[in-house]
Amino acid sequence: MVLLHFKRSDHEDFLTELPSSTPVDDALQHIAQIHNKRMQIKRLVSSVEDLAKYGPQKSDAEQQAVLEEVESLTLEKDASVSETESEHADPTGQRQGVPPAERAAATLRECAVAATNVIDKKKAENRQQITMEEMKEAIDNIRGAVMIAYPMELPDYDPVRQNLENREDLSGKATSLSIIDPKESSLWWANKELLSGKLLSDYIGRNEKTKVIVKIQKRGGGAPQREPPVDQETQKAMMQVKHEREGAKRE
Numbered sequence: 001m002v003l004l005h006f007k008r009s010d011h012e013d014f015l016t017e018l019p020s021s022t023p024v025d026d027a028l029q030h031i032a033q034i035h036n037k038r039m040q041i042k043r044l045v046s047s048v049e050d051l052a053k054y055g056p057q058k059s060d061a062e063q064q065a066v067l068e069e070v071e072s073l074t075l076e077k078d079a080s081v082s083e084t085e086s087e088h089a090d091p092t093g094q095r096q097g098v099p100p101a102e103r104a105a106a107t108l109r110e111c112a113v114a115a116t117n118v119i120d121k122k123k124a125e126n127r128q129q130i131t132m133e134e135m136k137e138a139i140d141n142i143r144g145a146v147m148i149a150y151p152m153e154l155p156d157y158d159p160v161r162q163n164l165e166n167r168e169d170l171s172g173k174a175t176s177l178s179i180i181d182p183k184e185s186s187l188w189w190a191n192k193e194l195l196s197g198k199l200l201s202d203y204i205g206r207n208e209k210t211k212v213i214v215k216i217q218k219r220g221g222g223a224p225q226r227e228p229p230v231d232q233e234t235q236k237a238m239m240q241v242k243h244e245r246e247g248a249k250r251e
Contacts, residue, residue, distance in 0.1 A: 002200060005124060006031050012178075013039065013121055014130045020201040020208055024194040027241040028187045029251045032180040033215065037122035037135045040163065044110045047159040048142055052108040054088055054095035056150070057158040058204045078196060111145045139164070182217055188215045191223050209237075 004027070017032055018027055021206050042187055089097040110170040115138035123130060140230050146154065154161040162168050170176040189212055189227040194203055215224040 001208055002204060003127075003129075004031065005211060005213045006035065007213055007215055008035070011121060012038075013124050014119075015124050015127065016129055016131075018216065020199070020204065020206050020210075022200050024187055024198045024200060024202075025182075025196050027194075027200055027214075028185065029182045029214065031187070031214065032182045032185065034130060034132060035180050035216075037132060037187065038130065039175070040168075041115050041119050041135060043175060044160065044163045044169070044190055045115050047163060048108050048112045048146075050090070051100075051146075051149075051154075051158075051160050052097060052105040052112075053099055054090035055098040055100065056096050056154050057160075058092060058096055059155065059157060075251075099167060100149040104145070107147060108142070108143045111138075111142045115142060119230055135167060185216045186219045186222055189213070193217075193223070 002020050003015060003017050007013040007120055014034060016031065018030060022030075088099050093230075100108070115135075118134050118138045119130060134143055146160060146164065154164075156157065159168070170179065186196075192203060194200070194214075198202070215225060217224050
């Protein structure tokens with residue numbers, strides 16, 4: 001299996017592996033799926049942390065009312081706000097300020113931390129892969145924790161619920177820029193575009209122990225910033241094989 005080190009930035013990289021016989025189109029789809037799932041988990045973790053701290057999301061109408069109140073009032077605390085609501089008030093005004101019971105909130109936080117560890121970029125440094133299976137399990141664990149905290153379900157408009165039900169509307173948001181659409185993208189290695197219809201082996205050979213750095217660019221956007229075609233460890237191994245072959249020839 002070829003070890004593919006996908007890099008998009010200093011903060012976004014991971015390892016995955018595929019046979020060298022994998023079609024380029026399938027490799028692109030595979031890498032994009034893992035990347036997009038990582039981004040989904042990042043958004044989910046952020047929302048779950050807010051949920052555990054501030055409770056469910058307010059409706060758009062409620063959020064608008066808060067904005068209007070802030071604009072019109074000069075600053076006395078509303079006596080109708082309970083002590084609990086005041087203590088856990090969301091500084092952004094987006095959430096209700098009524099968190100779940102502490103035990104349920106702690107479980108939400110634990111699941112969020114576990115999910116963050118699953119997608120941690122440090123795994124690439126330790127040569128650990130990220131798989132779709134472990135990411136789906138992390139999401140399922142969060143789903144279970146949310147069901148325990150809110151057995152009657154979160155509001156339909158809560159971002160945690162929308163994320164878990166795969167119906168987020170990211171249009172017009174900065175987070176939409178992190179999504180990779182394989183249909184509009186191309187896979188690159190060693191400053192070469194890997195063309196549709198080819199196999200990985202057409203570019204990197206059939207050595208199943210190779211590790212290569214790959215990137216994804218918007219189709220037609222030109223080559224990404226150049227990276228070494230293989231990491232230092234792999235390069236040393238390749239040079240060792242070369243020297244051994246040359247030694248064998250001389251003998």
